[in-house]
Amino acid sequence: MSDQQTTLHDLKLRMAEFVRARDWEQFHTPKNLSMSIAIEAAELMEHFQWLTVEQSRNLAPEALDDIGEELADIVIYALSLSNFLNLDLADTVLRKMAKNERKYPAEQVRGKSHKYTYYQDKSGQE
Amino acid sequence: MSDQQTTLHDLKLRMAEFVRARDWEQFHTPKNLSMSIAIEAAELMEHFQWLTVEQSRNLAPEALDDIGEELADIVIYALSLSNFLNLDLADTVLRKMAKNERKYPAEQVRGKSHKYTYYQDKSGQE
Amino acid sequence: MSDQQTTLHDLKLRMAEFVRARDWEQFHTPKNLSMSIAIEAAELMEHFQWLTVEQSRNLAPEALDDIGEELADIVIYALSLSNFLNLDLADTVLRKMAKNERKYPAEQVRGKSHKYTYYQDKSGQE
Amino acid sequence: MSDQQTTLHDLKLRMAEFVRARDWEQFHTPKNLSMSIAIEAAELMEHFQWLTVEQSRNLAPEALDDIGEELADIVIYALSLSNFLNLDLADTVLRKMAKNERKYPAEQVRGKSHKYTYYQDKSGQE
Numbered sequence: 039m040s041d042q043q044t045t046l047h048d049l050k051l052r053m054a055e056f057v058r059a060r061d062w063e064q065f066h067t068p069k070n071l072s073m074s075i076a077i078e079a080a081e082l083m084e085h086f087q088w089l090t091v092e093q094s095r096n097l098a099p100e101a102l103d104d105i106g107e108e109l110a111d112i113v114i115y116a117l118s119l120s121n122f123l124n125l126d127l128a129d130t131v132l133r134k135m136a137k138n139e140r141k142y143p144a145e146q147v148r149g150k151s152h153k154y155t156y157y158q159d160k161s162g163q164e
Numbered sequence: 165m166s167d168q169q170t171t172l173h174d175l176k177l178r179m180a181e182f183v184r185a186r187d188w189e190q191f192h193t194p195k196n197l198s199m200s201i202a203i204e205a206a207e208l209m210e211h212f213q214w215l216t217v218e219q220s221r222n223l224a225p226e227a228l229d230d231i232g233e234e235l236a237d238i239v240i241y242a243l244s245l246s247n248f249l250n251l252d253l254a255d256t257v258l259r260k261m262a263k264n265e266r267k268y269p270a271e272q273v274r275g276k277s278h279k280y281t282y283y284q285d286k287s288g289q290e
Numbered sequence: 291m292s293d294q295q296t297t298l299h300d301l302k303l304r305m306a307e308f309v310r311a312r313d314w315e316q317f318h319t320p321k322n323l324s325m326s327i328a329i330e331a332a333e334l335m336e337h338f339q340w341l342t343v344e345q346s347r348n349l350a351p352e353a354l355d356d357i358g359e360e361l362a363d364i365v366i367y368a369l370s371l372s373n374f375l376n377l378d379l380a381d382t383v384l385r386k387m388a389k390n391e392r393k394y395p396a397e398q399v400r401g402k403s404h405k406y407t408y409y410q411d412k413s414g415q416e
Numbered sequence: 417m418s419d420q421q422t423t424l425h426d427l428k429l430r431m432a433e434f435v436r437a438r439d440w441e442q443f444h445t446p447k448n449l450s451m452s453i454a455i456e457a458a459e460l461m462e463h464f465q466w467l468t469v470e471q472s473r474n475l476a477p478e479a480l481d482d483i484g485e486e487l488a489d490i491v492i493y494a495l496s497l498s499n500f501l502n503l504d505l506a507d508t509v510l511r512k513m514a515k516n517e518r519k520y521p522a523e524q525v526r527g528k529s530h531k532y533t534y535y536q537d538k539s540g541q542e
Contacts, residue, residue: 056261106260
């Protein structure tokens with residue numbers, strides 16, 4: 039299967055079956071799942087911990103498999119939390135995207151990051 | 165749209181357009197996006213920080229909107245990282261799920277969490 | 291040495307020497323160190339990921355060494371960031387404590403966590 | 417007070433009193449405190465989320481107060497966890513530093529970060 043064919047529903051269903059077959063609903067509570075997502079996010083960060091931002095753009099092909107697995111773990115726990123909360127994840131994501139589009143009008147924020155005031159620009163350019 | 169109709173491809177495309185329209189590809193690098201996911205995961209955790217695991221099962225309906233938004237932010241950055249890495253996210257997630265299914269055979273792990281040895285069971289039962 | 295004898299200055303100095311001897315100042319930048327603290331915090335969380343809050347109160351003695359090491363890693367990176375920022379850490383911590391004391395007057399917050407409205411109290415008691 | 421005069425014991429004592437006066441020992445459990453450290457670490461990261469590593473070296477003076485407060489919050493929760501676990505924090509940190517010194521011999525790791533294989537060096541130099 040691929041991104042073109044797989045719906046959020048497909049993934050949520052597969053994850054729900056995985057959890058149910060192991061009687062892990064008792065562990066997959068919102069508090070525990072939020073910790074789990076944060077833990078997997080940290081494992082993802084570990085790959086980039088000492089790299090410059092620029093170096094992180096040029097990852098070795100061998101690194102991609104590991105990085106994909108960490109990203110998958112994050113999504114997996116997000117699916118499980120959606121299942122617990124009975125949340126339509128696609129709808130929730132699309133509504134948040136629409137909110138972000140209004141919050142950050144393209145013409146106003148183009149090419150600017152948010153916290154640009156936090157550092158001293160010594161070059162005259164960002 | 166809903167989970168039944170929305171593919172990963174739909175969401176990735178919408179996110180790619182959001183980033184491109186703002187010329188934010190320069191910020192949406194793997195290093196920065198891994199931090200972003202971790203930051204949003206922490207905002208999700210904040211809702212459960214002082215709750216017991218049990219209390220986190222019984223969330224007030226008013227809390228669900230906020231929690232959905234935090235979860236959406238995590239997924240949004242995960243989509244953006246998939247875009248950057250040119251990763252088939254559905255495929256990556258499904259392969260990781262298959263790996264987890266082999267790693268944790270249902271009959272062996274049923275009802276057991278992994279780190280059960282870390283606490284002293286004073287009741288004779290978990 | 292022990293908590294009674296060791297000052298923050300002692301620890302910061304030891305850490306500064308460790309970093310300098312390895313020529314790691316180039317890596318120990320604020321951005322990287324903030325990631326490092328978050329990564330170590332996640333490793334600490336991993337020990338409690340699937341435990342109830344109550345179970346986390348009753349840790350097996352064997353777990354304490356591992357947990358102490360994760361906590362040490364967090365503090366170590368915090369010391370290194372203090373060194374980079376030329377920050378008087380004791381002073382910074384004591385001022386934040388004083389601020390928290392004013393923000394959370396004992397008589398008003400006694401026995402209450404902050405986000406208590408996030409769950410439905412079904413028992414009539416917290 | 418300052419880093420030269422303040423011991424870990426001083427800080428732990430002040431924190432223990434803060435928690436006790438509010439009857440917050442019930443919330444300051446290892447599971448919750450590990451989440452709290454991760455949450456504060458994320459708030460620290462937020463300041464550097466979109467900066468390059470280099471930009472994070474040149475912080476605006478106005479940013480330092482905010483950053484100091486986030487770092488203080490991390491240390492504050494680390495102190496509270498040390499109190500809960502009855503841990504000599506200075507001793508734990510110094511033993512971990514000694515372990516790191518053995519693990520990363522200066523002459524072998526000088527100027528090298530650990531995960532240097534994760535990116536493609538296109539310049540012939542790191």
